[in-house]
Amino acid sequence: MVSVPKDFDPRTYDPVEHRAPLVLGDHDFHTVxxxxxxxVEWKPPIGWYLVLAASLSxxxxxxxxxxxxxxxxxxxxxVNNPTSWGWAIVNFVFWVGIGHAGTLISAILFLFRQKWRTxxxxxxxxxxxxxxxxxxxxxxxxxxxxxxxxxxxxxxxxMAMWPNFRSPLLWDxxxxxxxxxxxxxxxxxxxxxxxxxxxxxxxxxxxQVVYGFFALGxxxxxxxxxxxxxxxxxxxxxxxxxxxxxxxxVSFDFAVSQLPGWHTTIFPPYFVAGAIFSGFAMVITLMVxxxxxFKMQHLLTYRHxxxxxxxxxxxxxxxxxxxxxEMFIAWYSGNPYEQFAFLYRAFGPYAWAYWIMVSxxxxxxxxxxxxxxxxxxxxxxxxxxxxxxxMWFERFVITVTxxxxxxxxxxxxxxxxxxxxxxxxxxxxxxxxxxxxxxxRYLPMVAIAEVKTVMPQANPHHxxxxxxxxxxx
Amino acid sequence: xxxxxxxxxxxxxxxTIPRNHWWNTFMVAGAVAGVAGIGATFALGAADHHQxxxxxLTSFMYFLTLALGGMFFVLIQYAARAGWSVVVRRIxxxxxxxxxxxxxxxxxxxxxxxDLFHWTHAEAMxxxxxxxxxxxxxxxxxxxxxGIYFAVWIGVALYFYRSSTSQDTTKDLQTTRRLQAIxxxxxxxxxxxxxxxxxxxxxxxxxxxxxxxxxxxxxxxxVVATFAFLAxxxxxxxxxxxxxxxxxxxxxxxxxxxVFAFTVFWTYIAFSQYFLIWYANMPEETIFxxxxxxxxxxxxxxFLALGHFVIPFFFLLPRTxxxxxxxxxxxxxxxxxxxxxxxYWVIMPNHHKHGVHFSVIDVTAFxxxxxxxxxxxxxxxxxxxxxxxxxxxxxxxVAFENF
Numbered sequence: 001m002v003s004v005p006k007d008f009d010p011r012t013y014d015p016v017e018h019r020a021p022l023v024l025g026d027h028d029f030h031t032v033x034x035x036x037x038x039x040v041e042w043k044p045p046i047g048w049y050l051v052l053a054a055s056l057s058x059x060x061x062x063x064x065x066x067x068x069x070x071x072x073x074x075x076x077x078x079v080n081n082p083t084s085w086g087w088a089i090v091n092f093v094f095w096v097g098i099g100h101a102g103t104l105i106s107a108i109l110f111l112f113r114q115k116w117r118t119x120x121x122x123x124x125x126x127x128x129x130x131x132x133x134x135x136x137x138x139x140x141x142x143x144x145x146x147x148x149x150x151x152x153x154x155x156x157x158x159m160a161m162w163p164n165f166r167s168p169l170l171w172d173x174x175x176x177x178x179x180x181x182x183x184x185x186x187x188x189x190x191x192x193x194x195x196x197x198x199x200x201x202x203x204x205x206x207x208q209v210v211y212g213f214f215a216l217g218x219x220x221x222x223x224x225x226x227x228x229x230x231x232x233x234x235x236x237x238x239x240x241x242x243x244x245x246x247x248x249x250v251s252f253d254f255a256v257s258q259l260p261g262w263h264t265t266i267f268p269p270y271f272v273a274g275a276i277f278s279g280f281a282m283v284i285t286l287m288v289x290x291x292x293x294f295k296m297q298h299l300l301t302y303r304h305x306x307x308x309x310x311x312x313x314x315x316x317x318x319x320x321x322x323x324x325x326e327m328f329i330a331w332y333s334g335n336p337y338e339q340f341a342f343l344y345r346a347f348g349p350y351a352w353a354y355w356i357m358v359s360x361x362x363x364x365x366x367x368x369x370x371x372x373x374x375x376x377x378x379x380x381x382x383x384x385x386x387x388x389x390x391m392w393f394e395r396f397v398i399t400v401t402x403x404x405x406x407x408x409x410x411x412x413x414x415x416x417x418x419x420x421x422x423x424x425x426x427x428x429x430x431x432x433x434x435x436x437x438x439x440x441r442y443l444p445m446v447a448i449a450e451v452k453t454v455m456p457q458a459n460p461h462h463x464x465x466x467x468x469x470x471x472x473x
Numbered sequence: 474x475x476x477x478x479x480x481x482x483x484x485x486x487x488x489t490i491p492r493n494h495w496w497n498t499f500m501v502a503g504a505v506a507g508v509a510g511i512g513a514t515f516a517l518g519a520a521d522h523h524q525x526x527x528x529x530l531t532s533f534m535y536f537l538t539l540a541l542g543g544m545f546f547v548l549i550q551y552a553a554r555a556g557w558s559v560v561v562r563r564i565x566x567x568x569x570x571x572x573x574x575x576x577x578x579x580x581x582x583x584x585x586x587x588d589l590f591h592w593t594h595a596e597a598m599x600x601x602x603x604x605x606x607x608x609x610x611x612x613x614x615x616x617x618x619x620g621i622y623f624a625v626w627i628g629v630a631l632y633f634y635r636s637s638t639s640q641d642t643t644k645d646l647q648t649t650r651r652l653q654a655i656x657x658x659x660x661x662x663x664x665x666x667x668x669x670x671x672x673x674x675x676x677x678x679x680x681x682x683x684x685x686x687x688x689x690x691x692x693x694x695x696v697v698a699t700f701a702f703l704a705x706x707x708x709x710x711x712x713x714x715x716x717x718x719x720x721x722x723x724x725x726x727x728x729x730x731x732v733f734a735f736t737v738f739w740t741y742i743a744f745s746q747y748f749l750i751w752y753a754n755m756p757e758e759t760i761f762x763x764x765x766x767x768x769x770x771x772x773x774x775x776f777l778a779l780g781h782f783v784i785p786f787f788f789l790l791p792r793t794x795x796x797x798x799x800x801x802x803x804x805x806x807x808x809x810x811x812x813x814x815x816x817y818w819v820i821m822p823n824h825h826k827h828g829v830h831f832s833v834i835d836v837t838a839f840x841x842x843x844x845x846x847x848x849x850x851x852x853x854x855x856x857x858x859x860x861x862x863x864x865x866x867x868x869x870x871v872a873f874e875n876f
Contacts, residue, residue, distance in 0.1 A: 014554065015865035016649050244741065256752040263753050266685035268745040313657075321664060325685045332609065332672075333683045334602035335757065369657075 022116055022454045024298040029452050032299070036446045037201060039294045044441055047293070055433035062427025065420055066141055074144050076420045083403040083415040088142040089253075091425050093395040094278070095135035095432075096176060096250055097271075098388075100243055101279025102128025103183045106190065107239035110232075116307055118450040119299045122194075123290065124283045125187040126443070130435040131282070132180040134428040139172065141424070168252040175249035179242050186235045192218050193228065193449040247275040254398060260341035261402035264329070270322035274391060277315035277361070280308050281387035286436065288381045290445060299446050302375045309374035312387065316365035319394075323362065341402055349414060350401045357397050360390025483867075485641075487717035488858040496715065496851060503848030510841025515581075517834050526585030527824040528834040532842040533582060534674060534816050535698075537575050538691070539846070541667055542699025543568025544626065545692075547633055548663060551649075551656035557727055559870035560719045563637075563861050564706050564854075568699070570634040571849040576623045578842060582674070583619075586612065592680040603680055610680055618673060622666045629659045637861055644863040667692055675816075678823040682761050686746045693739040698812035700735055701805035704728040708798045715859050719871050722796050726875055729795025732805055736789065739815075740782040765818060768828035773818050781811040813839070 023032065069076055079086040102125035109117040143149055152163055152173045163170045195211050196218035202208035218224055251271035254262040284305065291300040330342040345354045364386040367373045374380070404415050439445065452458055490496045518525025546565040550558045582589070591597050592610040603610070633652060640648040668688025676687045684690075707728060711720045750758045765774050785808055794800045821829075861867065 014556075015869075016554070016646055016653070241737075248745070252749075255749050258753045258755060263749065263755075264685045265746045265749050266689065267749065269686070269689055269742065317661065325668070325688065329683050329685045332606060333757075334605045334681075
C-alpha cells in the first residue's frame with residue numbers, strides 16, 4: 001500500500017523514528033520572530049557587557065602583541081631555524097579550519113536538503129566570517145614587513161616584481177579572500193529578509209534607518225522571494241566547491257613540499273575533513289552557550305545537536321583514517337626519512353602533542369556512537385572543546401615536528417613558543433569573541449525567515465494555512 | 474512539496490519480473506557471455522599469461538567496484554535515514570549481493586599472482602626496499618587479507634540484502650531500525666576494506682610506488698560508476714515497466730546530481746594525487762605518472778582528464794540533462810565507460826610499460842566477468858520485488874519531489 005499521509009511534511013515526517021519537529025513547543029510565526037528578535041531588541045543584561053569587556057581586553061592584547069611585533073620583528077616569536085613556521089601558521093590553519101562549518105552548513109547541507117540547518121546556519125556563517133578574519137591576520141603579520149603586504153597582489157610596481165604564482169602561499173591569498181568574500185555575500189543575502197523584519201520592528205529612528213539601509217528595500221513581495229531563492233541556490237552552488245578548495249589550498253602549503261610528514265597525497269581531503277570537524281566543534285561550543293543564554297531551546301533542539309554530533313563522529317573518524325593512512329604508508333613507502341618523521345611524531349620529543357591530538361580528535365568523538373552522549377549538552381560541550389584543542393594540536397604537530405627534525409641532524413632544534421606567541425593566539429580569540437558578541441547583540445542569530453519554512457505552519461495543508469512563511473513581523 | 478492523497482496500491486506483481494519477460498533472456502545471455510568470455514580469456518591467454526591476468530584483473534576490479542559501490546549506496550541510505558532513494562535502493566542491493574560471486578571470480582587472480590605481482594618473486598624481494606615491506610607483501614598475508622575483505626563484504630552484503638528483502642513481506646519497522654543502527658559501523662568496515670583492497674590489488678602491482686590517497690581514489694571511481702549504473706538501470710527497468718511506475722523524473726534527477734557530484738569528487742581526488750606528486754617531483758613517486766606519460770599512454774592520460782572530468786562536467790551540469798532519461802543515460806553510460814578507462818590506466822601500464830597495447834583478451838575478460846556479474850545481478854533482481862515493498866519510507870520516496 002503506497003500512501004502518503006495527508007499532512008505529509010518532509011521536514012518532520014518519518015515513519016521509523018517520528019523525527020522531532022525542528023521548532024519545539026507551541027510556537028507560531030509571530031512567537032518565533034519574537035524569541036529571535038528579543039536579544040537584539042532588549043536592553044542587554046550585564047553579562048553581555050562583561051563578555052564584551054573580556055573580549056575587548058583580549059582584542060587589546062592582540063593589538064599590543066601585533067604592535068610590538070611590527071616594531072620589533074618576528075624575532076619576538078619562538079620561531080627559529082629550522083622551525084621557521086611556528087604558531088602563526090598553526091593559528092592560521094586552526095582559524096581557517098573553523099571557518100569551514102558555516103558555509104558548509106549553508107551551502108552543502110542546503111544542497112543535500114538538510115532542513116535542520118535552518119536554526120544554526122546564521123550563527124555558523126557569522127562564526128565562519130569572524131574565523132576567516134582571525135585566520136587572515138596571522139599570515140598578514142607573519143610577513144614581518146606588514147607595510148609591504150600589498151606585494152602579494154599581482155599589481156605592477158616600479159620594481160617589476162610579481163608574486164610567485166607557483167607558491168601555494170600566494171594561492172592562499174586568493175583562496176581565502178575569495179572564500180571570505182563569497183561567505184560574506186552569502187551570509188548577507190540570507191540576512192536581507194531578516195534585516196527587513198528588524199527594520200519593521202524598530203522602535204527607534206536610528207535602528208529603522210540602519211536596518212532599513214541594509215535591508216535594501218526588501219518588501220517581502222513574491223518577486224523578491226523568487227530572486228532571493230534563485231540567488232541563494234546559485235550562491236550555494238558556488239560556495240560548495242569553495243568550501244573544499246580553501247582547505248585544499250591550505251593543505252598544499254604543506255603538501256607540495258618535499259618534507260617528510262608534509263608531503264603526502266591524502267592531505268587535501270584529509271584537511272577538508274579536519275576543517276569541517278573543527279568547524280562543527282566550534283559551532284557546538286558556541287551554540288550550547290547561546291542556546292541557554294538566549295533561551296533558544298525551542299530552536300536549537302536536541303535533534304540539531306544530535307546531527308552535529310554525528311557529523312563530528314564522521315569527520316573525526318575520517319581524520320583518524322587519514323592518520324592511519326599516513327602511518328601505514330610512511331612504513332610501506334620504505335623511505336627512511338618518511339618513517340623517521342612519523343616515528344618521531346609518535347615517540348619523539350613531541351609525542352605529548354601527538355597523543356593529545358590523537359586522543360582529542362580520534363578517541364574523544366567516539367563517545368558520539370551513543371545517543372545518550374549526542375543528546376547531553378554537557379558531553380557535547382566538553383567533547384567540542386576537546387576537538388577544538390585537538391585540532392589546534394594537529395596543526396602544531398604537522399607544522400612543528402616536520403620542521404624541527406629535518407634531514408640534517410646538526411640543525412635540529414626543539415621549538416618553544418614565547419609569551420608573544422601566546423599573546424597573539426589569545427588575542428585572536430579576542431577578535432573572534434568581540435565580533436561574535438556584537439553579532440548576537442545586533443543581528444538575529446537565527447535565520448527568522450528560514451526557520452519558519454521548517455515549521456508545520458509553512459505546510460499549505462496545515463490547519464491554520466492562512467499564514468505565509470514570511471509573515472509574522 | 475507535499476502531495477497528500479496520492480493513494481496508490483503497489484502490488485507485488487507490479488514489481489515482480491514476469492515469467493516471459495526479456496529480463497530472463499538478459500540473464501541467460503549474461504550467463505552465456507560470462508562462461509564464453511572467461512573461457513575465451515583463458516584459451517586466448519594460454520600463450521600470454523601476463524596479458525591474460527592483467528586483462529582479467531582490470532575487468533575483475535571494474536565489476537567488483539560496481540558491486541562495492543552498490544554496497545556503499547545501501548549503507549549510506551540507511552545511515553542517513555534517506556527517504557528519497559527507497560524506490561531505487563533495491564537495484565543497489567542487487568548489485569551489492571553479487572559480492573559472493575566475486576569471491577569465486579577472485580580465484581584467477583590468485584592463480585595469476587606470479588604473473589601480476591612482481592613482489593611474489595623471491596628474487597624481487599632481494600631489493601632492500603621491497604625487503605622492508607615483506608611483512609606486508611607476502612603471499613600468505615595477501616591471501617589472508619583477501620579472505621578478510623571478502624568475509625566483511627559478504628557478511629555486510631548478505632545481512633543487509635536478506636534483511637531488506639525479508640522486510641518486503643514482514644513490513645517490520647524493527648528491520649529498518651536494526652539496519653540503521655549497524656550501517657555506520659558497516660561503513661567504517663567498508664572504508665578500511667576497500668582501501669586495503671585497492672592497495673593490495675592495484676597499488677602493489679608496482680610494489681615500489683605508494684600514495685596515501687590511493688584508497689580514496691579507488692573509492693571515488695567506484696562510487697561514480699555505481700551512481701551511473703543505478704541511473705542506467707533505473708531508466709531501463711522503468712521503461713520496461715518493471716519498477717511499478719514509482720521511479721519518477723525526480724529520482725532520476727537526484728541520481729544524475731550524484732553522478733555529477735562524484736564525477737567532480739573523483740577529479741578532486743585524482744587531481745590531488747597528480748598535482749602533489751608533480752609538484753614535489755620525487756622520483757619514487759613520479760614514476761607512476763612517468764609510465765603513464767610514455768608514448769601512447771600519454772593519450773590515455775589526456776583522455777582520462779578530458780573524458781572523466783571536462784566532458785561529463787559540462788554535459789551533466791544543466792538541470793534538463795539530468796531530468797531527461799535519455800540524456801541521463803548517455804551521460805551515465807559515458808561515465809561507466811570512463812571508469813573502465815580509469816582502471817585500465819591504473820592497472821595496465823604495469824604490464825605494457827612503454828605504450829598501450831590493446832588486446833582481444835581485454836574484450837573477452839570484460840565480456841566474461843561482466844557477463845557473470847550481470848547474470849548474477851539479473852538473477853537476484855528476479856528473485857525478489859524490484860522495489861523494497863516493505864520499507865516504511867517507501868511512501869516518502871514515492872511522493873518525493875525536487876523543489
